Structures are given as C-alpha cells and as structure tokens.
Amino acid sequence: MKAYNWGILGTGNIAHKFARSLMLLDNAHLYAVGSRDAGRAEKFAAEFGFSKHFGSYEEMLADPGLEVVYISSPHSHHLQHTLLALRNGKHVICEKPMSITAAEVTEMIDEARKNNLFLMEALWPPFQPSYLKADEILRSGKLGRLLHMRGRFAFVSPYDPELRTYNLAFGGGSLLDIGIYPVMDILRYMGEPATVSAVSVFAPTGADESTAMIFTFADGRMAEAYSSFSNMGGVSTEFNCENGNLILTRGRDRSQHLIIELPGDTDDRIFTPPAQGYQYEAAEVMNCLDRGLTESPVVPLSFTLSLARTLDEVRRKSGIRYPGRDRW
Ligand SMILES: NC(=O)c1ccc[n+]([C@@H]2O[C@H](COP(=O)([O-])OP(=O)(O)OC[C@H]3O[C@@H](n4cnc5c(N)ncnc54)[C@H](OP(=O)(O)O)[C@@H]3O)[C@@H](O)[C@H]2O)c1
Incomplete structure (x- = not known):
C-alpha cells in the first residue's frame, strides 16, 4: 500500500478534527502543517506528530515531498489557497463550500484539470x-x-x-x-x-x-x-x-x-x-490516487459544480450577497 505525504493548510477548528482522523489511516503520513503563524504550526505539528511545520502556506506548498493538501481555511480563502496548492503541483481536498460562487469553483476545477491533479470538495457525509x-x-x-x-x-x-x-x-x-x-x-x-x-x-x-x-x-x-x-x-x-x-x-x-x-x-x-x-473522505482521496483518478466517483467535480450553481441560485433568490464576490 502506497503511503501519501499529507499537509494541512490552516490550524483552526476543523483542521484539528481532520488531523485526528488522518492519524487513523496507515497509508497517511502526517508530513507537514502550514500556518500563517510559525508558532501555531509548530504547536499543531507537535500535537499530532507532523514531520514538518511551516510559518507560511507558500513555504509548505513549495516542499517537494508534500503530495496531498487539505485546505481548511475559511470559505473566502478556498479559491486562493486551492489555486496556490494546485500551482505547486499538489493534490487537493478542500473544505466545503468549495468556494463562494460557481464561477470560482469552475476556476478551481479548470486549474486541477490543466495540471492533471486530484481535486475534491470535503463533503464528508x-x-x-x-x-x-x-x-x-x-x-x-x-x-x-x-x-x-x-x-x-x-x-x-x-x-x-x-x-x-x-x-x-x-x-x-x-x-x-x-x-x-x-x-x-x-x-x-x-x-x-x-x-x-x-x-x-x-x-x-x-x-x-x-x-x-x-x-x-x-x-x-x-x-x-x-x-x-x-x-x-x-x-x-x-x-x-x-x-x-x-x-x-x-x-x-x-x-x-x-x-x-x-x-x-x-x-x-x-x-x-x-x-x-473525517478519515473516510481522506481514505477516498488516497483510494482515488492509487487508481490514478483525478476526481472522486463519490463526490465528482460535476456534483460540486452543480451544488455551487444551486447555492448561487438560492442566493440570487434570497438576496444573500458577498461584496466583490458575486460573479454570477
Ligand atoms: N466538514 C466539516 O464538518 C466542517 C466543520 C467546520 C468547518 N468546516 C469548514 O472548514 C473551513 C474552516 O472552518 P473552521 O471552523 O475550522 O475555521 P477556523 O477555526 O476559523 O479556522 C480557519 C483557519 O484558516 C486559517 N486562515 C487562513 N487565512 C485566514 C484568514 N484570513 N482569517 C482567518 N483564518 C485564516 C487559519 O489558520 P492559521 O492561522 O493557522 O493560518 C485558521 O485557523 C470553513 O470553510 C468551514 O466551512 C467544515
């Protein structure tokens, strides 16, 4: 069984839960954690046993040993952080919602496909x-x-x-x-x-x-x-x-x-x-990578896009607005 070098981007609430779940998987190597704050990264790495810790996301994503990244930043930053990870050649599982609008989700999917990398929205249910x-x-x-x-x-x-x-x-x-x-x-x-x-x-x-x-x-x-x-x-x-x-x-x-x-x-x-x-979605990522897949058959990118389109439509109807992000 191939083991994968995992990295976690962000050290907030859900990142802690995901790390705890990742520890249950024999083929997941807790490789790196990246935080905007070096001290937080170090503390998180010590708590869960990550091999490396970085005081910036850019530094973590530049590490050539890192293979798969879990994006756990707020929704507002999923687009930016996912694109950064993909442009550094890393496979990505990104927390829900994939991004704020379907237009942004399309950009993320295009980038993953262009680079032939795995991408999945972390829809755990x-x-x-x-x-x-x-x-x-x-x-x-x-x-x-x-x-x-x-x-x-x-x-x-x-x-x-x-x-x-x-x-x-x-x-x-x-x-x-x-x-x-x-x-x-x-x-x-x-x-x-x-x-x-x-x-x-x-x-x-x-x-x-x-x-x-x-x-x-x-x-x-x-x-x-x-x-x-x-x-x-x-x-x-x-x-x-x-x-x-x-x-x-x-x-x-x-x-x-x-x-x-x-x-x-x-x-x-x-x-x-x-x-x-949360370990099941992480296991799905590795199963897909083992099979050479760039998306999950359980949560395919077409589903993520359909979900984002529907959420856009709900927002149009109910008047929910995100200033500067409403690219319908
Ligand atoms: N699947 C689930 O069950 C579940 C549950 C809760 C949340 N979520 C999703 O996970 C994402 C994060 O939620 P959370 O509750 O973990 O949030 P949180 O506790 O606020 O943590 C977010 C982390 O993102 C990083 N970050 C990067 N840029 C940031 C910025 N500009 N401002 C604040 N933090 C920034 C921070 O890590 P550093 O300071 O270390 O860089 C921060 O600790 C959300 O998209 C949410 O929808 C999913």
Missing part, C-alpha cells in the same frame, strides 16, 4: 456508515420511489460580527456554512432542481442567519431545505417515499441515526464512527 446504509436501503426498493425530501441543519450560534460564521469577508452565513449539507443531500438523491425559491433572515452584518429553500424538479417532485444559526433544530434529512420514510439524523455527540419508518414498524440504527468520521 456521503462516506459515513449511516449514509452508505441509507444508499443501500433506498437502492433496495423496499421503501418504493423517493417522492419528497426535507433537510435541515440548525444550531444556536450567538451573534458576533467578528465570528467567521457572521462575517461576510469570510463567506459567513448559515447557507454556505451549514445549509450546504441539506442542499447536498437533496441534490445527491434528486438531482439539480428545475426551480429554486428561497428566503433568508439576515444578521446585522448582512450574513444570512437563517435560510429556507424550496426546490422543484422536472419530474414534479419537491424538496425543502433549511439552515439557521438561531435555534437548536438539529441536523436531519428525511426521505419520504411511497411505502415509508427514511430519516438520517446526527446527535449533538455526532452519533449518526438512521431511522426507517414502515407502517407498524420503526427501526432506529445508530452509528458512531471513530474520530467523527
């Missing part, structure tokens, strides 16, 4: 055990045709204009931060919508505190999605089918529930992947 089981059940036909979906992602994030989540300069707002998950679920199972309706409630910074969306599809089906920083609505996606329902939810402890509702019968299965399950 499709690799989780609960999702794999849901796929199997939906494919089995037991529930009949999927007719409707409803997804939500809501938790209380008290308003603070300095926080990444409320600061437009960092791509703040509930839609791009958490609404992307229910929208992703809907697109994965129903395809790109024919029409999009959306309304948002805004925080004083102009970031969307809450966004509600309704999608319709060419075959007459509908789906609803909702994201919010204003309430403890939690995380769930409902699949309403001909014969029953399937519900995917996550607990606050990150346990994953798969509930199957059939007339007179409810089955609640619980999955608790180690290290919150």
